[in-house]
Amino acid sequence: MAGHEVAPQTGPRSLLAQLDTQPRVRAFLQRAVESGRASHAYLFVGAPGAGKLDAAWALAQALICPHGGCGACEACVRVARHTHSDVHYLAPESATGYLIGQTRDLIDEVALAPIRAAHKVYILDRADQLRANSANSLLKTLEEPPEDVTFILLGTSSDTILPTIVSRCQCVPFRMVSPVEAAAAVCRSTGLPQERCRMAVAVAGSPTRAIEFLKSAERQEARRAMLRAIDSLAHADEADVLSAAKGLIKAVKAPLADVERTQKAVLERDADYLSRGALKQLEERNKREITARERSGIMEVLASARSLLRDALIALEHAPGGVVNTDAQETVGRLVAATGTAGVLAALDAVAEAEQAVRHNVTPQLAFEVMLLDIRKALSCPS
Ligand SMILES: [Zn+2]
Known part of the structure; x- marks a missing residue:
């Protein structure tokens, strides 16, 4: 560990x-x-x-x-x-x-x-x-x-x-906290460059979760897998999209292995003094915890997709605020070259639909597949 x-x-x-x-x-x-x-x-x-x-x-x-x-x-x-x-x-x-x-x-x-x-x-x-x-x-x-x-x-x-x-x-x-303010708090805590902290807040949602995200190589890799998947959609056929969705699920699940190991160690250590009923309850809760974490990982990569597409929108509209995913400027550039505002907005709708689907217990794999196919379609329509 x-x-x-x-x-x-x-x-x-x-x-x-x-x-x-x-x-x-x-x-x-x-x-x-x-x-x-x-x-x-x-x-x-x-x-x-x-x-x-x-x-x-x-x-x-x-x-x-x-x-x-x-x-x-x-x-x-x-x-x-x-x-x-x-x-x-x-x-x-x-x-x-x-x-x-x-x-x-x-x-x-x-x-x-x-x-x-x-x-x-x-x-x-x-x-x-x-x-x-x-x-x-x-x-x-x-x-x-x-x-x-x-x-x-x-x-x-x-x-x-x-x-x-x-x-x-x-x-x-609780008072409202702007993303800029949240990013500043992450900077103070981690000492990392402002651009990375802004990106982490956009993906993870709150300062503490952003700090955890920046400590987790696996969660950051899951984000990159999503950015790569969107970047390669222009030249992807259906089989490529399905395999990208599969890869995304794998990337989201990677950080869970560590949690499962910890859970197992706790169970083994406590097995001696816990009643059978309490053990069963603990196992049940562990399972729920893994499900909850997997879902939050899925929401995180979906937030990564949304953040990337927002950057494309900002670049297209020359809106103030600047690009958040500074490490993916080239991807943003390719999106902007391939499509217009309407295409990016349709792609953002596809992300929102995927979030909704996951909340309604659609399997994540299916939600990713549908989303990527919809984004591919949206981005291939020149404005
Ligand atoms: Zn203490």
């Missing part, structure tokens, strides 16, 4: 300390943790890219760490790697939102004692997708969770979340 993942040269910093773009949220959460008066249920609200998920992992780290979030101990490293067995991340598992079975499993799980730490944290992403049927069973748990449990719900606005949920949570508003 690569050593650089554990501690950058500057020494480990807690995730909370890294929340540069949300200083008020950071101060608020720090006070709550230090005073020992953290709420049992938080609702983080703000626009996409505001860093709500980053903050959720940061709060989880501070609550799980025996030293209040030192950033350096084993618990902190595990939370930062999203492999701590007492921090649970949930996202809606169907196109229509959270499944009833999902919240039912969650409630069962909440009642169990923590595995490693003295505390358990549940992060519920896109809480606006907790519809009445899946949410009702959760309300009682949200109101009176066991002592050692904290819920962190994430949503874009409290207006789109069931009022019965909102009223049971402490609401924490």
Whole structure:
């Protein structure tokens, strides 16, 4: 396992300390943790890219760490790697939102004692997708969770979340963060050139995820595979497109091998003192975690495609802001030479449709194939 993942040269910093773009949220959460008066249920609200998920992992780290979030101990490293067995991340598992079975499993799980730490944290992403049927069973748990449990719900606005949920949570508003600001935070943290940080934010979505992306050779390679796939579409036949889609899936899955190894090691080590039921539950959750990570990898390469096409649009329209994918200027140049604004817009639609398809549980391979074929068609129509 690569050593650089554990501690950058500057020494480990807690995730909370890294929340540069949300200083008020950071101060608020720090006070709550230090005073020992953290709420049992938080609702983080703000626009996409505001860093709500980053903050959720940061709060989880501070609550799980025996030293209040030192950033350096084993618990902190595990939370930062999203492999701590007492921090649970949930996202809606169907196109229509959270499944009833999902919240039912969650409630069962909440009642169990923590595995490693003295505390358990549940992060519920896109809480606006907790519809009445899946949410009702959760309300009682949200109101009176066991002592050692904290819920962190994430949503874009409290207006789109069931009022019965909102009223049971402490609401924490997040300010809007522009991509430029987010990139500046990544630069400060990594010391890498501004262009690379801007690209990483465009692909990964938030500063913390951008920093992780820049540390992962495999995730960056998956992005490059997508850029190459689009670049070669002009001369690709159907078989080429299918094989490009296959290659993209392989590239997205590459970083998962490391996670699977970690999961296996944890399982083997804990096998002796966990009950059969708890082991089964852990295995189940590991599987879900791999699915969730694979999906987020897919969304990341789709974001790479969108970012590249946006660059082409900016170049075509001579719009201000400049190209984000400076390492792919030649590709952008070829796209601009081959097509016009209408073609690039149609290609961007194809990316949006692929994102939608993946959210609706279409197999990623099929979503990539359809998208690449649609982009090929879009780009071959001269404006
Ligand atoms: Zn720690």
